[in-house]
């Protein structure tokens with residue numbers, strides 16, 4: 001038995017020494033590749049990810065190698081190096097996702113692509129989320145909020161789950177406009193079935209969440225296909241991103257040119273809903289926690305929101321406008337600081353398309369490269385006392401390339417203005433009409449996959465006692 005164990009041990013050691021013996025291994029970035037096959041995956045998933053990154057950054061510097069989830073990786077935590085990967089040499093680093101994610105969302109969604117196809121789609125999606133395009137959604141989003149909040153009154157809710165519902169309803173309007181086609185309810189139902197499989201093991205076996213999600217995905221494509229054909233046949237393209245992808249201008253006018261195929265349209269609609277929902281809901285959940293934990297800050301934000309509310313009352317009980325949302329300076333800084341502190345997208349994945357010379361090191365072709373947004377956002381060098389939640393730090397703009405909650409370069413987020421707008425509208429009505437209390441003692445963070453307060457932040461919601469004159 002002992003000789004066998006010894007032999008096994010020696011074999012393991014040999015593998016450890018040989019596995020990453022790249023011909024130019026002395027040029028690779030410093031760092032440890034961990035154990036054969038598993039690399040440092042267990043360490044990343046059992047330790048607090050913040051300490052995993054910071055321990056290595058201290059030991060090896062801003063660029064270090066490791067081995068995660070079966071892939072050799074280079075992690076990057078300096079703003080300059082992140083800029084090289086995401087902006088100046090972006091063509092050498094393609095986006096990369098697990099194949100199961102690509103299958104579920106749809107392989108033609110823009111974030112899986114580089115080059116002309118990606119730029120063409122990016123232009124269309126950006127056009128659909130420009131401030132001028134989203135201004136008219138203020139009242140639609142407000143209606144969603146005004147339907148949702150009364151259902152929270154005097155109840156205990158799971159903040160994350162409720163805000164996912166909110167972000168989903170807003171994403172549906174962004175995708176399809178507010179036209180209520182027959183297919184919309186079915187699309188909502190099928191998307192929710194698909195979503196249950198997003199974080200599942202990609203096991204294509206009867207009864208697994210993955211198999212069920214893929215079945216929902218197929219039906220979703222068919223239903224989206226029917227809606228696309230219906231809107232194509234009629235002279236009305238409707239509103240939202242779908243209208244833009246169909247080649248209209250969002251107001252129903254047709255422009256026949258370079259049409260996208262129905263499956264390209266469907267994959268990108270699903271992709272945008274996917275990109276919009278959990279990100280926005282997680283950020284909002286953190287905002288509710290930070291405001292709950294800092295009474296003085298909440299009072300100051302209340303003052304800002306109450307002033308706008310009172311103005312609406314004075315002006316005949318009108319609804320919220322785009323201009324009102326531009327006057328929420330402190331609330332906007334709370335959003336900015338939450339995006340920094342919570343860094344819900346802690347990092348992103350790229351893959352070197354060829355052997356790349358990088359900051360004096362060599363990154364072999366096929367290696368994953370991860371710009372670590374969270375580590376940069378938590379560097380005391382760029383954000384003094386980084387663990388302190390302090391919106392006033394955004395009274396002056398952050399140093400270039402140090403603040404990237406929406407990414408940077410060609411793949412940066414086209415939905416950033418939409419996300420901020422929907423957060424402002426929800427906060428306005430929540431803060432002026434209600435107060436909330438976190439339930440339970442649970443502290444800490446859960447990852448699913450984005451970092452959120454443990455248990456999704458259960459809260460109890462009440463109408464505000466000193467509620468200001470309500471609108472009719």
Ligand code: HEM
Nearest residue numbers: 111275276279280283345348405406407411412413415419
């Ligand atoms: C607070 C909420 C949000 C955060 C923190 C966020 C963050 C990000 C980040 C960091 C990226 C870049 C990923 C990378 O470089 O690999 C990204 C991309 C993207 N986001 Fe967002 N996002 C948010 C909300 C939204 C919303 C509301 C939409 C749509 C309406 C959206 C649509 C997209 C799309 C389509 C991409 C892919 C862009 C491309 O590959 O060119 N996001 N987002």
